[in-house]
Every structure is written in C-alpha cells, then in structure tokens.
Amino acid sequence: MNSTELLMEGVDLMLMGMGAVFTFLISLVIIVTLMSKLLGKYFPEAVPVSKPARRAQPAPDVVDSELIAVITAAVKQHRSRAS
Template identity: 60%
Template sequence: MNSSELIMEGAELMLLGMGSVFVFLILLVVVTTVMSRVLTRFFPEAIPVPRAPAKRPKASSAGIDPELIAVIGAAIKQHRSRS
C-alpha cells in the first residue's frame, strides 16, 4: 500500500465514523422528542392550586420573630450533628 491509498482508507474510515455518530445523534433527538410528546399527552402536568398566604405571627416586642429563631436553631443543630 502506498501513502495515497492509506490516506483514502483513513478518509473513508473518518467519514464512516462521523456519519455513524451523526446518525446516532439524529436518532437520539428524534426519539427524545417523540418520548416527550407521548409523555405530555398521557401524563399532563397538574395545574398548581394557588394556596392562601400563611398568616405569620407578629414579631415579638424586641423585633425578632420567634419562628425565625426556632428555624435558625434547628439549622444549627442539624449542621452540628453532621460534623
């Protein structure tokens, strides 16, 4: 084999490889699109029901919300238990 035959064979292999990857990617996009349409048709997303805003208790006279203190304390306790 001379160098021109090797180059032609390399080009053929390159085109075959790139072509197969391109076809695979096109099939992947088509299958994903079809799957998405089928799933949205048979399993539509539920419409979220708006909830009434929760009434928050008044802050204490010091201006610090007791619920906020409890949440911060729970977060610190959880963080320290992980270490």
C-alpha cells in the same frame, strides 16, 4: 499499499465514523422529542393548587416584666465584668 491508498482508506473510515455518529445523534434527538410529546400527552403535569396566604401573627402587646428584669440583670452583670 502506498501512502495514497492508506490516506484514502483513513478518509473513508473517518467519514463512515462521523456519519455513524451523526446518524446516532439525529436519531437520539428525534426519539427524545417523540418521548417528550408522548409523555406530555398521556401524563400531563399537575396544576399546582395555590394555598391562601397565611397571615402573620401579630406580636404580643404585653411584654413580660419578669423577662425585662432578667435581661436587665444580665446586661448589668456583663458590663460589670467587662470594665
């Protein structure tokens, strides 16, 4: 075999391999498209049911005086330590 015959055989093998890959990819695209259409037809996507929006609970108008006293004492204690 001379180099020309080897080169031609390599080109033939390359074209056969690329043709096989191209054929596989085209068939894969066709099969996936068909499966998508079949699944969409026989198993439609469920429509989500919208729930009414919950109203936010209003903040209580009354503030606990004991809580204010505890917070005030904690702030005073912290400031006395920081000085």
